[in-house]
Amino acid sequence: MATHEFAAQAHAHAAPQGFIRKWIFSLDHKVIGLQYFFLALTAVLVGMFLSLLMRIHLIWPTVPLPLLGEIKPETYLSLLTMHGTIMVFFVLTTAPQGGFGNYFLPIQIGAPDMAFPVLNMLSFWTTFLGFVVLLPAFFVTGGAPLHGWTGYAPLSALQSAGPGEGLGADLWIISIAIFCIGALMGALNFITTTLDMRAKGMTMMRMPLTCWAWFITAILGLLAFGVLLSAGILLLMDRNLGTSFFLPLVTVNGQLTGHKGGSPLLWQHLFWFFGHPEVYIAILPAMGLCSQLLSVFSRKPIFGYKAMVYAMLSIGFLGFMVWGHHMFMSGMSPYTAFAFSIMTMAIGVPSAIKTFNWLGTLWRGKLRFTSPMLFAIGFVSLFVTGGISGPFLAQPVLDIYLHETYFVIAHFHLIMGVASIFGIFAATYYWFPKMFGRMMNETLGKLHFWLTFVGAYAIFMPMHYYGMAAGLRRYSQGTEVAWIQHLLPLQKFITIAAFVTIASQFIFVFNLFWSMKKGKKASDNPWEATTLEWTTATPPPHDNFGGKTPVVRNGPYEYSVPGASRDFVMQSDEEIKKKH
């Protein structure tokens, strides 16, 4: 073998030397994971700021804001669109999978890196490009698009449909298309790495549930993002080449547009075929992580490991069968709606299995209420609260009443937004010591948890009532709508709660950066956990295990093993022989 070939293969790739190769165009999955994490952190700050502007507008619609002036109704719709887009794609999809998945999947399965490091790097920079293309939409002529993160045609398919539907909407579509390509490259790496790079002894059924979650999420992404990409291409053609895929005979200001024969429902079908799995793309990693944390901090094996795996697989599979429940209002046949309704409610079964298994894990455990544990328990709470409103909306008859109301906002924010964000927080507090070699401050962590937990409920619980009282979503000025005047105090309460909750996030941001420099030094295994990332140095070396490969001999959740000298047995410890 040639010398240079041997050198190239001595590690998956050589340790980078210069700043650019080490921190910018790095091939190291850990650095790429951090890049994704900080991209998501930037995005969430932007998305949060937009939500604050929306909340201000909802209760003080005519108050001029410093630098921004008065927020017009169309600007409100732009804020709504960009908030949703940034949060769904660049936060909820990016942080749990691209960030923590990238950093910890290879280490947890005992691999030196991802299968295709160059592709991994390209995946991040493609995602970054998508974000960079999206933000200027605010500043181009007409501003950002109005059509919501779901981009419903015909509004999204006509340049003349309103301010923001010109160049702003084109940038939005191109950004999403670029994001899709980045996400697909990432998914390709996750799947290949999981299938082909596991350490000796790391069978699929010995993988931590986090790895299962990232793996299943990657499969969902692989199947879903291609469809969104196709829809985006068709939409761009309708907008710029005069085609009529999604546009029927339609007039703008009384003038025929020249389009005819297309179907806005075609867009909805394609979009939601992606859109519903996207919910699970956001939340499955959090499910895997919380399973892990509840076991670690209860000092008990996860209750029903195999059931958890099969439940995640079932959720992933069923996630592709239910897109029609987003379209009950579209005039679909009641028989079709019934089928989608039944399939949707069927997801309740694996979801309930997971919930009961989480509770079973906690039951009679030696609970350690650390910050990551609190966020994991908070996740379960939010998952249940947000999930329980799902079966309401899964019934066409109820959905027709609730669909356009704040009830839906409350539902999906709790289950898809806040629950997933709690997963991200839990992951940050849990893995911070491994990533940065220091502990985050526990007091600040707990303060952050309680303010966020109470704050999230204070924001989203009232929205259920607001929705049931016919408070309509997408309305920018409830102050002008007679029948919801009596509900405005509720809106004010929500806005104040949002202020407090968002302010409390700066405790987290401060804790994050302060602890990087000033936090207490972390040991290699501060949580006394069992998975492979805790067997290596803190932070891990370039090739993860210092020229070695772990040999796995135990399952991922061997806690409180009877007769063991300590209450945890690591995956690469000598195989435990249990008494039966």
Add this chain to the structure above:
Amino acid sequence: MATIATTATINWVAPDYATRLRRSRLGLLVALTPVLMLFVSFTSAYVVRQGLPTLDPRTNQLVRDWIPVKLPILLLVNTGVLVLSSAGMELARRQIKNAAQAGATSSTAEVSFNDEGKMPWLGITIVLGLSFLFGQWMAWKQLAANGFYVATTPSSSFVYLLTGAHAVHLMGGVVALLLAGVFALLRRPVTTRSIVVDVTAWYWHFMAALWVYILCLLEFAR
């Protein structure tokens, strides 16, 4: 009674040629899934759009706006070129694979565009691939000359969409082959180039099959 011992590790061993090849093929298989989903999605849109009526504002009647496009004969010629290129690609794959297996013990085994005494199958494939793309461009010009532009009728929109999307994907294959050529010029190990060519070959065959499918869809489901 459980006994705890020290953490077990073994020395990390660099993946050999067979492992790298297997991993790359697996990666390709995974990568083809979203490509397939993209075209499944287009097909779904094709079928749905074909069945949609539109309102004629003059008569207030529902009418069909789907005018079947007569495909240029040139597309058949292009199909032949692509099938030939796929055969050339397969020969290139086998040629370099043999060299890689022989070259596992030699650092000088090279296969490039013009290895002495060997058919330059890689170069031939690139030329055939580029010919196909040029032929597709000419077919577009013929369509336009016949009055079928992108927005003329939904069927012509799909013709341009499907042929265009396929061409973009095939260009990716051409770029990969050029990369293999550049690797040869840079004297990169034959094993590395073999993997690039092998994976691209399977991708190329997939693109050829996909093209045949697209052509059948456009011709037989007009």
